[in-house]
Amino acid sequence: LARQQRAQAQRIGLELSRSVATAIEAGLGSSQAVVEARATSPTLDRDDLIAFRERARRVLELQRDWAAITLADPSGTPVMDTRAEPGASLPPIAEPDSFGRVVSSRRPLVGNLARGAHGTWLFAVRAPVLRGGELRYVATALVRPEEIRGVLDRQRVPADWVISIVDAN
DSSP states (O other), X not given: OHHHHHHHHHHXXXXXXXXXXXXXXXXXXXXXXXXXXXXXXXXXXXTOHHHHHHHHHHHHHHOTTEEEEEEEOTTSOEEEETTSOTTSOOOOOSOHHHHHHHHHHOOOEEEEEEEOTTSOEEEEEEEEEEETTEEEEEEEEEXXXXXXXXXXXXXXXXXXXXXXXXXXX
């Protein structure tokens, strides 16, 4: 009986782990798709950062767990941040490793959890802005970890279970 209960608990744990992983992957995939769509904005064809910023702020109204949308040139110099007014000094990139990987691979990715310049913990969802095969910018959504917590809550994990989500670090 003990062996059967242990085997059943292992099966349930494995099923729950798969369910949680699939749900988190779907949530991150959704965020990544939104950032990739922002990277195709015609405002960036004209380098109209003010119009890009305005549209990005509208996206933030729909993405409640996003703290900001930023844009940086390939050298890593921030050029737009929805948290700052146009012309204001912008904070440096908080998690440059994922930024560098997007620049080198020219592919979107999700970065690691990092403490930003404003002191809050965020993770980056990044996408390259390509025009004519040339990397012009990297668009980034800075996402609060509560987005992942929301996914876990929707999975209805039993109250006496412990779930840990880790990044590459």
